[in-house]
Amino acid sequence: MCGVNISPWVLAELDKLDAALVREADCGLWSSAQTVAGIASCTRGSASPSRQRWPDLSRIVATFALIHGGGGSAWDWHLVVPELRERGHQAVAVDLPSDDESAGWWDYADAVVDAVGYRSELVVVGHSLGGFTAPLVCARVPVDLVVLLAAMIPAPGELFSDWWTNTGYRESGYEDVFYHDIAPELVAEARRRERDENSRALRQPWPLTTWPEVRTKYLLCREDRMFTAEWARRHARERLGIEPDEIDGGHYVTLSRPRMLADRLAAYAAGTR
Numbered sequence: 681m682c683g684v685n686i687s688p689w690v691l692a693e694l695d696k697l698d699a700a701l702v703r704e705a706d707c708g709l710w711s712s713a714q715t716v717a718g719i720a721s722c723t724r725g726s727a728s729p730s731r732q733r734w735p736d737l738s739r740i741v742a743t744f745a746l747i748h749g750g751g752g753s754a755w756d757w758h759l760v761v762p763e764l765r766e767r768g769h770q771a772v773a774v775d776l777p778s779d780d781e782s783a784g785w786w787d788y789a790d791a792v793v794d795a796v797g798y799r800s801e802l803v804v805v806g807h808s809l810g811g812f813t814a815p816l817v818c819a820r821v822p823v824d825l826v827v828l829l830a831a832m833i834p835a836p837g838e839l840f841s842d843w844w845t846n847t848g849y850r851e852s853g854y855e856d857v858f859y860h861d862i863a864p865e866l867v868a869e870a871r872r873r874e875r876d877e878n879s880r881a882l883r884q885p886w887p888l889t890t891w892p893e894v895r896t897k898y899l900l901c902r903e904d905r906m907f908t909a910e911w912a913r914r915h916a917r918e919r920l921g922i923e924p925d926e927i928d929g930g931h932y933v934t935l936s937r938p939r940m941l942a943d944r945l946a947a948y949a950a951g952t953r
Contacts, residue, residue: 742949743799749808763942789816818892833919834886898924
């Protein structure tokens with residue numbers, strides 16, 4: 681391709697792709713910014729293809745879109761992302777517009793789609809309240825697998841405020857339902873990063889009329905004090921008719937056992953090939 685004249689439209693599209701991937705370069709398997717810059721410079725006739733550093737696409741098993749729960753942020757996944765990268769995957773931790781009062785459910789889904797960009801072989805992982813967003817992504821882009829991690833499973837047209845009664849949710853009785861098995865320094869940082877959940881989405885009916893026809897796994901946490909193992913088993917069976925898988929750890933297993941979680945997610949991805 682080097683030395684070939686490229687139309688201004690193509691160059692503009694390359695610039696857009698470059699900017700999108702630069703935002704997520706830290707979560708990728710390789711330096712996405714260098715890769716796209718190399719493509720762009722080659723198409724402009726300014727570099728030799730033999731000097732470019734191309735990614736080894738054969739190593740990439742999946743792209744994980746990691747969705748945080750209520751009041752959380754992409755930081756909740758910061759220990760899992762490098763673990764997935766070491767296993768040969770791409771991983772994109774998404775910040776949802778949780779504190780945007782005008783944001784609806786489709787704005788949540790579009791935030792994920794925008795973060796994923798041009799990536800494929802997509803595995804969408806929704807943690808806790810992220811279970812409301814994960815299936816919506818399937819209506820926007822092709823998805824190979826949905827993983828619900830200690831997640832809330834919505835019903836068509838259901839309001840967030842009604843979900844608790846509709847599912848027969850009961851509190852565990854513990855004061856600390858989130859951080860009881862996490863290192864103190866991580867607990868302090870997690871609390872510092874907590875965000876308000878003020879979006880319009882929480883006052884909207886969940887928009888899908890049926891669960892997407894995409895392979896779905898539910899992974900509960902055995903020591904979860906927010907959604908106890910006993911309750912989560914019943915929730916997965918009643919809402920989706922599936923038997924959940926189980927992993928050690930509390931509700932924020934993303935912070936307490938990131939390596940174990942990455943192993944489980946990688947095994948799921950391998951099963952989609």
